[in-house]
Amino acid sequence: MRLSSLADYAVVMMSAAARHCGHAKVNATTLSAETGIPLPTAQKLVSRLSSAGLLESSRGTGGGVRLARPPAMITLADVVEAVEGPIALTPCADSGAHDCALEGDCRVKPHMNIANTAVRGALAGVSLASLSGAA
Secondary structure: OOOOHHHHHHHHHHHHHHHHHOOEEEEEEHHHHHHOOOOHHHHHHHHHHOOOOEEEEOOOOOOOOEOOOOHHOHHHHHHHHHOOOOOOOOOOOOOOOOOOOOOHHHHOHHHEEEEHHHHHHHHHHHHHHHHHHHO
């Protein structure tokens, strides 16, 4: 299992935003420069992370983004799900998906939810504060 580049960049960018927590808002250009994430990707991530309620953004003079809640209250699972959608190791672990040809006779499906819950729990156990060193 591997995160997409976009999810990885989202974690890096949110960690950078967390380091600015309690200070003035920061813009996508600054986050891009600090992290090395290309500006168009940083702008796309600001949009997705704002839509997910993890960042608050404002336009105009004094505009920019800031965390929507303290870094200790945002988890790695929150960031990954904002970009990737619900964490599901297999299609059958996603409650809305029913596109597996083996689903009717599958003896593994009941156990995949256990693994899926464990992975999500592990990601939910890592706060943005611990990733960024922010309080």
